[in-house]
Amino acid sequence: MKQLLNRRNFLKGGLAATASAAVLKNKKTEAHSFEGYPDGxxxxxxxxxxxxxxxxxxxxxxxxxxxxxxxxxxxxxxxxxxxxxxxxxxxxxxxxxxxxxxxxxxxxxxxxxxxxxxxxxxxxxxxxxxxxxxxxxxxxxxxxxxxxxxxxxxxxxxxxxxxxxxxxxxxxxxxxxxxxxxxxxxxxxxxxxxxxxxxxxxxxxxxxxxxxxxxxxxxxxxxxxxxxxxxxxxxxxxxxxxxxxxxxxxxxxxxxxxxxxPILNSVKEFLGIVPMVLTIWPGLFVGFHLLATRKDKVKEMKEAEDRNNNDEKEGQA
Amino acid sequence: MRTRKKIVRTAFALAIGTVFIVPSQTWCMDASDAPESVTIDTMSDLYGPVEFDHLMHSEYASCQECHHQTTGEIVVDPNCGRCHHSHDENDIVSCSECHEADRFNKTYLKTLENPELYHFDKPGLKGAFHLNCVRCHEITSGPTGCQECHTMTEAGEKRFNTGSYAPAKGTASSGHEH
CATH class of the missing domain: 3.30.70.20 (Alpha-Beta Plaits)
Structure with a gap:
C-alpha cells in the first residue's frame, strides 16, 4: 500500500513552516530601518x-x-x-x-x-x-x-x-x-x-x-x-x-x-502576512483536503486491489 | 602777477597731491576706475550676451552693494565681515573669481565636502548674478522679466518652444510680470 500523508508528520511540517515564516518575518521588519544611500x-x-x-x-x-x-x-x-x-x-x-x-x-x-x-x-x-x-x-x-x-x-x-x-x-x-x-x-x-x-x-x-x-x-x-x-x-x-x-x-x-x-511602515504588517499566506496556506489546505479524503482513497485503493486480485484469479481459472 | 603764479602753482601741487595721497590713504576703488560698460557673455547660450551699463548702476548703488566684501570698501554683510575685512579677497573685483561658473560639476562638489570650508553654500556665477540683480530690481522696480535684460537666441527659442519654434496653437506673451 502506498504511504499516505501521515497526520503527525503533517502537523510537524506545518509547525516548522509557521515558525520559519515567523522568524523570516521578524528579520524583514528589523532590516527595515534603512537610512538611505550615504552618497545619494x-x-x-x-x-x-x-x-x-x-x-x-x-x-x-x-x-x-x-x-x-x-x-x-x-x-x-x-x-x-x-x-x-x-x-x-x-x-x-x-x-x-x-x-x-x-x-x-x-x-x-x-x-x-x-x-x-x-x-x-x-x-x-x-x-x-x-x-x-x-x-x-x-x-x-x-x-x-x-x-x-x-x-x-x-x-x-x-x-x-x-x-x-x-x-x-x-x-x-x-x-x-x-x-x-x-x-x-x-x-x-x-x-x-x-x-x-x-x-x-x-x-x-x-x-x-x-x-x-x-x-x-x-x-x-x-x-x-x-x-x-x-x-x-x-x-x-x-x-x-x-x-x-x-x-x-x-x-x-x-x-x-x-x-x-516611510509609507512602507504603515503597510509592512500587512505585507509581512502576504508571503505567509502564499507559502503556508496552500500546503495547509492541501493537507486538510488530503486528510479529509484519506478514508475514501484508502477505500478506493482497497477496492482496486480486490478487483485486481479477482481479475488475477479469474485469469488463472 | 607773482602772487597769482604762486597761487596757481600751489593749487596745481595740491591737485597732484590729492590724486596721489587720497587713494593711498583709503586704498579704495572708485566707480570711475571701473569700465563704463561690461559685457557679460561667459555663459551665453540660450540668451545672448548682456551689455551691463556699469556706470549707470554705480549711480544707483554703492560699490559694495554688488561687489560685497571686495573693492576695499567696508563689508556690508556683518557675517562676511567677520573674516573678510582685511583679506586678499578684498582685492578681487570680478564675480567669476569667487563664484564658480560650473557650480554643480563633480570636482567642485567634492571641494565642498571640506569640513573647514565655511562657504559651502556659495552660489555659482549664474546664481550670483541673478540673485544679486533680481533682488535689487524687485525693490527698485527695475526690469525683472527674462527678456527685459536678455535677448533670446535661436537656441533659446528652441528650448522654450517660442518665437519661430512656438507650438501651432500656442500664444506667446512677452516678458514676465510680477
Whole structure:
C-alpha cells in the first residue's frame, strides 16, 4: 500500500513552516530601518529664490524628449490655468511643473516646482509587485517600462501624486515620471537638467547630506526669513528633493499631513502576512483536503486491489 | 602777477597731491576706475550676451552693494565681515573669481565636502548674478522679466518652444510680470 500523508508528520511540517515564516518575518521588519544611500544626491529647493521663469520646465522637456507643449515655456498664462479645480500637475507630457501661489501675507507671488521627490524609501517601489522601480545609490527613483504591467498601483501609493500613466499607450503600459535625469546625467555625477537651467539657483544640487546642511545654514543665518522646517528631511522617511520656504508649507500647496516615516511602515504588517499566506496556506489546505479524503482513497485503493486480485484469479481459472 | 603764479602753482601741487595721497590713504576703488560698460557673455547660450551699463548702476548703488566684501570698501554683510575685512579677497573685483561658473560639476562638489570650508553654500556665477540683480530690481522696480535684460537666441527659442519654434496653437506673451 502506498504511504499516505501521515497526520503527525503533517502537523510537524506545518509547525516548522509557521515558525520559519515567523522568524523570516521578524528579520524583514528589523532590516527595515534603512537610512538611505550615504552618497545619494539631492536637491534643495529654495522657494524664496524661485521667480517662476519656467526654465526648468523647458530644460526638462528637451532633456527627456517629451512632446511639444501646448503653450510656449515663456508663456506665463499657464499659472492661471485650473484643471478640475486644481492647479497644474505633472502628466505624461511634463515631468515637472511650476505653479504660482498668491499668499495674502506676502506682496509678491510665490512659485513652487513640482516633480518626483525621489523618496529614500519610495512608496511606488514598495507597491510595485513586478519591481519596475529602483532606488539607485545615486539617489534617483527610476522606472523600468519593460516589466511594467500597467496596474497603476504606484500612482495610488505615491504620497505626492507624481507617477502618471501614459493613457495614449495603454496597451504598452508606461508610467511617466521624473527620473532625476538618471540615464543622461545623474549616473555620470551631473546635475539634472532643471537644476542646471535654473538662473536663480533656487535648485541646489549636491549630496543629500550636504544640501540638507545648506538648508539648515540658510534657515539659521537668515534668522526669521525662513520657516524653521525643511520639507523632505523627514517627510515620508526623507526625500532626495527638499524644500525651504518663507511661508508655511501648506500655503504653497504642500501636503503637511504626510507621515514622518516611510509609507512602507504603515503597510509592512500587512505585507509581512502576504508571503505567509502564499507559502503556508496552500500546503495547509492541501493537507486538510488530503486528510479529509484519506478514508475514501484508502477505500478506493482497497477496492482496486480486490478487483485486481479477482481479475488475477479469474485469469488463472 | 607773482602772487597769482604762486597761487596757481600751489593749487596745481595740491591737485597732484590729492590724486596721489587720497587713494593711498583709503586704498579704495572708485566707480570711475571701473569700465563704463561690461559685457557679460561667459555663459551665453540660450540668451545672448548682456551689455551691463556699469556706470549707470554705480549711480544707483554703492560699490559694495554688488561687489560685497571686495573693492576695499567696508563689508556690508556683518557675517562676511567677520573674516573678510582685511583679506586678499578684498582685492578681487570680478564675480567669476569667487563664484564658480560650473557650480554643480563633480570636482567642485567634492571641494565642498571640506569640513573647514565655511562657504559651502556659495552660489555659482549664474546664481550670483541673478540673485544679486533680481533682488535689487524687485525693490527698485527695475526690469525683472527674462527678456527685459536678455535677448533670446535661436537656441533659446528652441528650448522654450517660442518665437519661430512656438507650438501651432500656442500664444506667446512677452516678458514676465510680477
Amino acid at each position: 544626491m539631492g536637491v534643495l529647493v529654495d522657494l524664496t529664490r524661485c521667480v517662476g521663469c519656467r526654465s526648468c520646465e523647458a530644460a526638462c522637456n528637451k532633456e527627456q524628449g517629451l512632446p511639444e507643449p501646448a503653450k510656449p515655456f515663456d508663456d506665463f498664462s499657464v499659472f492661471d490655468e485650473m484643471h478640475h479645480g486644481q492647479k497644474r500637475r505633472t502628466d505624461e507630457t511634463a515631468y515637472t511643473i511650476v505653479n504660482r501661489y498668491d499668499v495674502p501675507e506676502i506682496d509678491h507671488p510665490l512659485f513652487r516646482k513640482i516633480q518626483c521627490n525621489h523618496c529614500e524609501e519610495p512608496a511606488c517601489l514598495t507597491s510595485c509587485f513586478v519591481n519596475a522601480y529602483t532606488k539607485t545609490p545615486e539617489g534617483a527613483v527610476i522606472y523600468n517600462p519593460k516589466v511594467c504591467v500597467g496596474c497603476r498601483t504606484c500612482m495610488i501609493a505615491c504620497p505626492f501624486y507624481i507617477p502618471t500613466f501614459k493613457y495614449s499607450s495603454a496597451f504598452k503600459p508606461r508610467i511617466m515620471k521624473c527620473i532625476f535625469c538618471y540615464d543622461t546625467r545623474l549616473k555620470d555625477g551631473k546635475p539634472p537638467a532643471c537644476v542646471e537651467a535654473c538662473p536663480q539657483e533656487a535648485l541646489t544640487f549636491g549630496k543629500r547630506t550636504d544640501v540638507l546642511k545648506m538648508g539648515k545654514q540658510r534657515i539659521q543665518q537668515k534668522a526669521g526669513k525662513y520657516v524653521d522646517h525643511i520639507y523632505g528631511e523627514h517627510e515620508v522617511g526623507g526625500t532626495a528633493w527638499m524644500y525651504i520656504s518663507d511661508v508655511p508649507f501648506d500655503k504653497v500647496g504642500f501636503d503637511t499631513h504626510v507621515p514622518k516615516e
